[in-house]
Amino acid sequence: MTTGKNRGARFAFALLLGMLCLPAVAANPLRETVVCWEDGLKPPYLMLDPSSRPTGIAVDMVDEIFRRKSVKVKHVIRPWKRCLAEVESGEVDLVPNSSYREERARYALYSDPLYETHLVLFYTHRRFPDPPKITRIDDLKAFRLGGILGFNYDQYEGILSIDTSARNRRTLVRMLEVDRYDFVIEQLEIIRMMEARGEIR
DSSP: OEEOSSOOEEEEEEEEEEGGGHHHHHHSOOOEEEEEEESSOBTTTBEEOTTSOEESHHHHHHHHHHHTTTOEEEEEEEOHHHHHHHHHHTSOSEEEEEOOOHHHHTTEEEOSOSEEEEEEEEEOTTTOSSOOOOOSGGGGGGSOEEEETTOOOGGGTTTOOEEEEEOSHHHHHHHHHTTSOSEEEEEHHHHHHHHHTTSOO
16 A cells, blocks of 8 residues: 655644533533543554553543643543534533534534644555556546545545545555555555554555
């Protein structure tokens, strides 16, 4: 699996803070917060330790933020859409790893970005023995593009058709390998870390 030389769009990931928890915080000091992590792991930002507890760069950052305020953190792992639904309903307080979408901003607040990743195109040498020449978004209209269910592709809405039937990154890569897609759109840093960990080829 290969990616083009040019870096793709930079994506900033922030903390999504539920608005329903704010009146309670204003009235009483915050003692514990419930943080919902997506079950689609994102190494090195989100992984699981041998006891299946969340770990990784983003987890460490969230823990440190609340440690400085003497707030206990309860981590839970849910499907991505459930995390969003539960922060909207007030069942959880915080959803990290969230990129900006207007619909989310209607029921939650965003922090400053925790980190940035690069969204790039991956392809196989079998499909493209020579690196494809993609210089504009419009160049992609003739190709089959794959993404992940529930992920944010708003910047391509109305421009590109992206099949988001894959439920996680491993499935997305497998679909690329069996020629379901010409390209898949994914975060460079996460795919490279998954390769280094032997989680994908």
